[in-house]
Amino acid sequence: MIDFSHFTLDNGLRVFVHQDKTVSIATVNIMYDVGSRDETPERTGFAHLFEHLMFSGSENIPNFDTVVQQVGGSNNAYTSPDVTNYYTVVPAPNVETALWLEADRMLSLSINDNSLEVQRKVVIEEFKQRYLNQPYGDIWLHLRPLVYQKHSYNWATIGKEIKHIEDATLEEVKAFFFKHYRPDNAVLVVAGNVEKEDIEKMAKKWFGDIPKGNRPIRNLQKEPPQTEARHKKVEAKVPLNAIYKAYRMGNRKSADYYATDLVSDVLGRDKSARLYQKLVKEKEIFNSVGAYIMGSVDEGLLVISGKLNPAYTPEQGEEAIQSIIDDFLENGISDDELTKVKNQAEASHVFSEIEVLNRAMNIAYYAILGDVNMVNTIADEMAKVTKEELMTTAKKILTKENCSTLYYYSKELNTVAQN
Amino acid sequence: MLDRKTAPDFQLIKSHKLPEINTQNLKNDILFHQLITKNQPVLGLQIVFEAGKCQEKKIGEASFMAKMLLEGTTTKTGKQIADTISFYGASINIDSGHDFTIVSFYMLGKHLEHLLPLLKEVLQEPTFPQSELDNLKNRSVQNLKIQEERTAYLATVKIKEELFKENHPYSNSSSEENIRAIERDDLIKFYKNNIQSNSFEAYLVGDIDAYSEKHITDFIESFEIKSDKKDKKTLQNPTNSVSKIYKEIEDNVQTSIRIGKLLFNQKHSDYIPFKVMNMILGGYFGSRLMQNIREDKGYTYGISSRDLAFKNGSYFLIGTDVKKEIYQDAVAEIYKEIERLKNEPISEEELENVKNYMSGNFLGSLSTAFAVMDKIQDIHLYSLNSDYYNNYITKLRKVTIEDVQRVAQTYLVDLTEVCIG
Numbered sequence: 001m002i003d004f005s006h007f008t009l010d011n012g013l014r015v016f017v018h019q020d021k022t023v024s025i026a027t028v029n030i031m032y033d034v035g036s037r038d039e040t041p042e043r044t045g046f047a048h049l050f051e052h053l054m055f056s057g058s059e060n061i062p063n064f065d066t067v068v069q070q071v072g073g074s075n076n077a078y079t080s081p082d083v084t085n086y087y088t089v090v091p092a093p094n095v096e097t098a099l100w101l102e103a104d105r106m107l108s109l110s111i112n113d114n115s116l117e118v119q120r121k122v123v124i125e126e127f128k129q130r131y132l133n134q135p136y137g138d139i140w141l142h143l144r145p146l147v148y149q150k151h152s153y154n155w156a157t158i159g160k161e162i163k164h165i166e167d168a169t170l171e172e173v174k175a176f177f178f179k180h181y182r183p184d185n186a187v188l189v190v191a192g193n194v195e196k197e198d199i200e201k202m203a204k205k206w207f208g209d210i211p212k213g214n215r216p217i218r219n220l221q222k223e224p225p226q227t228e229a230r231h232k233k234v235e236a237k238v239p240l241n242a243i244y245k246a247y248r249m250g251n252r253k254s255a256d257y258y259a260t261d262l263v264s265d266v267l268g269r270d271k272s273a274r275l276y277q278k279l280v281k282e283k284e285i286f287n288s289v290g291a292y293i294m295g296s297v298d299e300g301l302l303v304i305s306g307k308l309n310p311a312y313t314p315e316q317g318e319e320a321i322q323s324i325i326d327d328f329l330e331n332g333i334s335d336d337e338l339t340k341v342k343n344q345a346e347a348s349h350v351f352s353e354i355e356v357l358n359r360a361m362n363i364a365y366y367a368i369l370g371d372v373n374m375v376n377t378i379a380d381e382m383a384k385v386t387k388e389e390l391m392t393t394a395k396k397i398l399t400k401e402n403c404s405t406l407y408y409y410s411k412e413l414n415t416v417a418q419n
Numbered sequence: 420m421l422d423r424k425t426a427p428d429f430q431l432i433k434s435h436k437l438p439e440i441n442t443q444n445l446k447n448d449i450l451f452h453q454l455i456t457k458n459q460p461v462l463g464l465q466i467v468f469e470a471g472k473c474q475e476k477k478i479g480e481a482s483f484m485a486k487m488l489l490e491g492t493t494t495k496t497g498k499q500i501a502d503t504i505s506f507y508g509a510s511i512n513i514d515s516g517h518d519f520t521i522v523s524f525y526m527l528g529k530h531l532e533h534l535l536p537l538l539k540e541v542l543q544e545p546t547f548p549q550s551e552l553d554n555l556k557n558r559s560v561q562n563l564k565i566q567e568e569r570t571a572y573l574a575t576v577k578i579k580e581e582l583f584k585e586n587h588p589y590s591n592s593s594s595e596e597n598i599r600a601i602e603r604d605d606l607i608k609f610y611k612n613n614i615q616s617n618s619f620e621a622y623l624v625g626d627i628d629a630y631s632e633k634h635i636t637d638f639i640e641s642f643e644i645k646s647d648k649k650d651k652k653t654l655q656n657p658t659n660s661v662s663k664i665y666k667e668i669e670d671n672v673q674t675s676i677r678i679g680k681l682l683f684n685q686k687h688s689d690y691i692p693f694k695v696m697n698m699i700l701g702g703y704f705g706s707r708l709m710q711n712i713r714e715d716k717g718y719t720y721g722i723s724s725r726d727l728a729f730k731n732g733s734y735f736l737i738g739t740d741v742k743k744e745i746y747q748d749a750v751a752e753i754y755k756e757i758e759r760l761k762n763e764p765i766s767e768e769e770l771e772n773v774k775n776y777m778s779g780n781f782l783g784s785l786s787t788a789f790a791v792m793d794k795i796q797d798i799h800l801y802s803l804n805s806d807y808y809n810n811y812i813t814k815l816r817k818v819t820i821e822d823v824q825r826v827a828q829t830y831l832v833d834l835t836e837v838c839i840g
Binding site for chain 2: 020022023024025059060061065066067069070071072073074089090091093094096097100103104107117118119120121122123124125126128129130132133134135136205206209237238239240269270271272273277280281284287288307309310336339340343344345346347348350351353354355356357
């Protein structure tokens, strides 16, 4: 159970305070309701590039990082398809410094051509380091467009291509800021060894007079239901063939979200799961194989992926995965297996709440989602899923028509096979 | 009108003490450390054997032994072990590194009694089934091939080889040949010599009550400890030598740069001054390398300089992946920053800033009882002074401008350099 209190400033900034007297730190977490799904197809990767620029200093504080470091803090940020999140961890007595900094960059960012030029280069190297110079690093650059043809999950957070990052202009950066980085489009969570009254005073003081914006109304194109199986073949310089199967699933608030999560656990959460036991251990077709859900806000994906042992092609891998799915759909699961995946879900939920920063991020995420109380109901919702719900969901989702498959061929193995 | 230019007051962190740990020497002479935290109903138990690369007779056998412990016992198959652990939502990791094999067991406290007998069996009655070993070896060879596609991996392996030289356990990264050569008998021997009947230390964190304390105490005391370490050996750092290696990989878009040198361990009197100097050089976002190579030039997504301290040897390592076309410029800038630290005293302000950062970061690194216990473990495993972390902030506060320049001049010489990509 995570306790928190809540108030909203006149400019629409929602503030949550979560007290934990057992730590000596405070975390200031601010989540903006903007992600790569809010970009236009011609300028992808922008939300993430912008995140980098948020560290370029603000009107009254030329260097964000230096000030954080001076008071013994550290900070970072991430961008996802759904949200952009910034966090600072400081010794608890220095929490006001973090709020002062966060408020100043919300009030007015001072981005210039030079900071844009440098961060553009940094992000391009990030693109290369994480997506290109990494075996199998580019799979989502292939898979997203295959699955999402209308919805803006079509591109990865890093962007469709490097060119989009190269072309971003300072005017676009500024417009993006005033559109999305307003107090009424954000949630502030202060957690740790802090007092609610102090935080309320500080929040009012530093954030109170920041003008509110016109909260953008999100009107994304819906992805129509998928009606036929989709395939794509890619060849790359990797040692093993691989296969990625992405099944469409509901959104974060859909009634069968938790059932879907458990379906993925039954199939491929860990070494005890069906895919691993059958295909890695027994049949030795795969080198590794697993299943998970993406956990996205809008209609998401259940992914089954694996790397194959050298003697097998992606097609053979697909066949082997299909036989596991067929058996699962036909014969269902035992009570023990249901208990197992629920116990696992319960434990990972409890463990995820050990770090105070994670608790802060969870509060922010569910507040952005529109129902902050979900932070305390997840465990119960998971426990409530019945065997029938789980199987109904599995049958709905795990159909061939609902799946996009990426066959990822090893150039080396392919050459050998052709000789 | 609100004055936004003036920073709010802040406090300096001048000292910080770790919470008291309850340490008992049990009947069988095993040290059992406990730290209670009531926030979540979880338990984390770590069991540490001195059994790592340093005890190997064949390269890679320690880590294979560790992985194979979970693949079969006298009464359970690998699948049954995995099933039981998963059924109770627990997780178990057995990792063998340079110096130690560490068993990490995490669970909800309510499942404890179902899980301890399994852990006992895994540690006392492993059978190392041949078929599971063959499967694991095959997968390990494939995984190695994937790793070898990454220049970051290749460059780190290469510089460790250059620094520690052939035959030192820390330079031995398993090759395909090494993996293929591992046999079931090697694992059984390694297990008998280093795990079974061998002493260990136990660390328990979480929502400990009288019930769980008793159960775990009984569990630990049920181990019959016959001998102390048989293979105890102390290794020296090899003498430092300098090499520069460049290997081009066609079609690669980045070059992985690694620059490093062998170093002393945590007990050396220059360790803390070196840590401060290294932090200024490349240890945090505000460091000189990060500000120069990333924030000014945009050559990379990240660059760091770290010290890596082990039981029988230590080194420091600058690492970055940069745009291939400019890799030589990046290397030149790295040396420029090193020379600047040696030739120019740093400002009072920069030193103060880095000390504040390190003190606060130390506090932040202790935000859970699990993290605190990691520090306690360090003290025991690396034989540090029991007040090492309690004095950490006071010691780093004492480091002077002269110290920083002196350790830079003394130790940042004769560096080895590897660039791949």
